[in-house]
Amino acid sequence: MESHTSLDEIARFLRRLQWTALGLGAMWLLWLLAPVLTPFVVAAMLGWLGDPLVDRLQRTGRSRNTAVTLVFSAMTLVVILVLVLLVPLIERQIATLIASLPSYRDWLLQIAIPWVEAKTRMEISGWLDFNHLVELIRSNWERAGGIATTLLGYLSRSGFAILALVANIALLPVLTFFFLRDWDVLVARVAALIPRAYLGTASRLARESSDVLGAFLRGQFLVMVVLGVMYGLGLWGVGLDLGILIGIIAGLLTFVPYLGPASGIILGCIAALVQYGDWEHVAGVLIVFGIGQVIESYWLTPKLVGDRIGLHPAAVIFAVLAGGQLFGFLGMLLALPVAAVANVLLRYAEQRYTHSRLYAGEPPVEAVPVEAVAAAAAPAPAPAATGAVERQPE
Template sequence: METANPLHDIAVFLKRLQWTALALGALWLLWVLAPILTPFAFAALLGWLGDPLVDRLQRAGRSRNVAVTLVFSAMTLALILVLVLLVPAIERQIAILIESFPSYREWFMQTALPWVEARTGLEITSWLDFQRLSELIRSNWERAGGFATTLLGYLSRSGFALIALVANIALLPVLAFFFLRDWDVFVERVAALVPRKYLPTVSRLARESDAMLGGFLRGQFLVMLILGVMYGVGLWLVGLDLGILIGIIAGLFTFIPYLGPASGIILGVIAALVQYGDWKHVAGVLAVFGIGQVIESYWLTPKLVGDRIGLHPVAVIFAVLAGGQLFGFLGMLLALPVAAVANVLLRFAQERYTHSKLYAGDRPDIVVAHAHPQSPAAYPREPEAE
């Protein structure tokens, strides 16, 4: 029987208390420095995303500086194209939605609500004031420009806030370039700090985390982008005025199973009924999303995502919302990396637990195999005659 060692127990307790205090201090420092760390976190994320392309160009024979310049230029060009093409299109779509809101209100009041009331017996029209809701949305949209003017005026009056905003915007491309160029150096320096005893385990967990998070960001985001473009163009060809906006919404919600196509179908059918009022355009909307789902299921997801995704959509939503609540925009940026690492650590802990004595119990030293009923060993042998 082992004897208790009070000094050893106290030392273990103090060590755990020290690590707990260190973790709480790091979280407090992260919360305090969140506004300053936001451009660094975003630049590090861009550097991590672009590093595989840089490594591939290096293996093709280009130098590190040339590869970094090419990848950084491509990322900058993609961002400019998104800002130039997508933002004005979304703004026009929202303006069309606000202008056509009376038509949607009339359709809901004259068609949708009477149909629902006739089949459910509920009196919805009596406690819904769509006229007031329409005026509220329109007035808020018209005041959006005034809000932007007020915000810019506040920033201009607050010199420090304006300087911080401009500094963050100006620092972002510079930090992203340096993270992209020196990403391998940062990884080597972090690996050099890991105790040699735990280096194989830490390296394995880091590779699994990188594969999981990389599979989600690179694969799923490509699927969202392709489907958003397909849905938007398809609904525009059908003739919907709000087709691009509905396609973008459906593409953004694609990472949640069933929610992306379901939201797109509902919004597309409503837009077709309000704008045209016939079933021909509704059939066109259903055909667009049907073709998109076939392409996603049989080509996009197996080709771009495969089985690399280990993050459940519910975990992704919770991680992003929790990160934003705790640390603001910085928390939303760090939510997916933290969730991926936590998922890998939980799998590792489960693996260790299933191989532990607590889970498996005391295994017998000798395992007696049961003989098959039809085998001769299953029946007692008669004693041989002497």
Template sequence: MDETPAGDISRFLKRLQWALVALAAGWLVWLLGPILTPFVVAALLGWLGDPLVDRLERAGRSRNTAVILVFTLMALLLALALLILVPTLQRQVITLVESLPHYRDWFVGTAVPWLEQRTRLQLSTWLDPEYMIEQLRVHWERAGGIATTALGYLSRSGFAVFAMIANVVLIPVLTFFFLRDWDVFVERAASLVPRDHLAIASQLAKESSEMLGGFLRGQFTVMLILGAMYGIGLWAIGLDLGLLIGIVAGLLTFVPYLGPTSGVVFGVIAALVQHGDWKHVAGVLAVFGVGQVIESYWLTPKLVGDRIGLHPVAVIFAVLAGGQLFGFLGMLLALPVAAVANVLLRYAHARYTHSRLYAGQAPAIVIPDQRVSEGGIIMPGNDGDAEEGEGEGRA
């Protein structure tokens, strides 16, 4: 390794070039975020389905046949989920809309007085319709600006709907091509890696793929099971919106602690509004308590484990940061990027602990040989004795 100042400058410039390339790539993703979403979704689906395609290939089927079988299976599962979930969610949303007056009356007549009594804040003033109309009249200019913005958004919503429909049509088409040519994409990406770093890059890519693939498959299964458990449990204790709350809580399980927390809050409010007794509140707490025990001691260890290797705080930060920087696309890319970054950080940590920067420049300390005497006292060894013993052994 070149330790001269010129070598240091060369290494710094090389690292600066890679940093600029990374910044340019991030800026490009930020610019193209709205049109990259279907490609990212299709790439994730193709990546998740590629192991099954490879397994069918090893069983003797051609690549095209294996891709058609896997793609058909994925389409059937999606259609089955839509046939089950869409009517259920539609009925639950209708029930929610019909129940909104009851929730409003409970909030104004029960929740607000309870909060006012304990916080000594006049919250009911802000909820008075006449007061709200007066505030709207006073701030009419600001409200007019908001209305103008809203109308402008609605005028552009036709393009948004068209873009959404285009994305829905594109995703299955792109998924099929990603499934068919996934190995080709991997080989082309590998061909761009410098030959000196190919072994390390392949190993890191394999670790990232195995870690993230196992995590996503396991986590998706946990979400489905918990959503069904929560929904059926809340419906069984008599909540009209139990299925909707359970499904939402199951989907939010992807973000640690957010799913059960939101489910408990919504479930308790629904129990108080619909029944108004603590028996149903206790039922809600029991449903989520049992669900958390099953998730913690069986579902997560069995299906997910610690495959991604990230702390829950890091997962939450990654999802929120991705959404803040790149919107919905960033939320999709948050966990894959975090998993790859975790693998790279572990590799960097291993390199750092074996580097001169970590070990330092001081000479190694040699600990003299120590021997235990017959009385159990540790005695310093004699190098001469050791050399004589070695000479006798060689003789």
């Protein structure tokens, strides 16, 4: 009996070891194929986000292909409108930024650095001296291996990177269309591989993860758009030449908690100081972001997002940074989906744990009164006579 138990434990350990090796191998393969998998992941996310609308159109009596065509056309039209409206605007803002770079350099060298040196008593200007930088480059020339070789290698890598970027952009609409069309088929095939004993639990967890993450992403996207427009128009109203660009950056970074408003406030205050050099416009920047934060905290996020992902802001920041560190841009794309699914699984594990015997412990043994124990241990009394006494014969 003991040998049979030992064999079962060894077999269970080997199965766990196999699954661990399989998971590590999958992560290593994901790390290797991250540049190739990026358009597939983006297209899969777009297909997953658009599938509920396709299903809704199907329920109205349209065929799957017709519903997919309508949804794909609407998504393409939105992207084209955004590009047509934003690209020229961003281009003008970048041109303004490039033209303003000398002003930012002068403000940095003549105002900001002397103020920091006066407050901290540290010598910073010497490190930004052009001659000093040239001397540093010359002293490290041999260790750098020559700037020509480095520059040629960078250009060759950049050329391949540009070609890969163009290929990914060209593949994205094609892959999105196929994911939209075949999403239900893919889900059915994955469900067919799940062991039948766990199909109900797996389906419930997958549905909960999809609902949580889908609602969060759609709501967060709307919050980003609204805040980007609000910040851009507000800073433009304050009079900043780069107000729209700063507003767009702050709106996009709203996806990471606290990073969007913090970066917008810093960039807006620097732009106000460089352009005007007074505290009135800095106060205007602070008012714009203060109003935006009040609207986001008390109206936008509760109405559009809520607490649907169930993750602490610090956990969201860690997930995004860890995903980017491990897998680059692909990891940043997968960070929140993986974190949301992991959160659902952890809630399920917590529920199972709190209902387990390990958490509740063995049921307590009820105390038995001493009198009952003594009564149970005493010998039973002799049975009473029930009939007449038989007469002995004389």
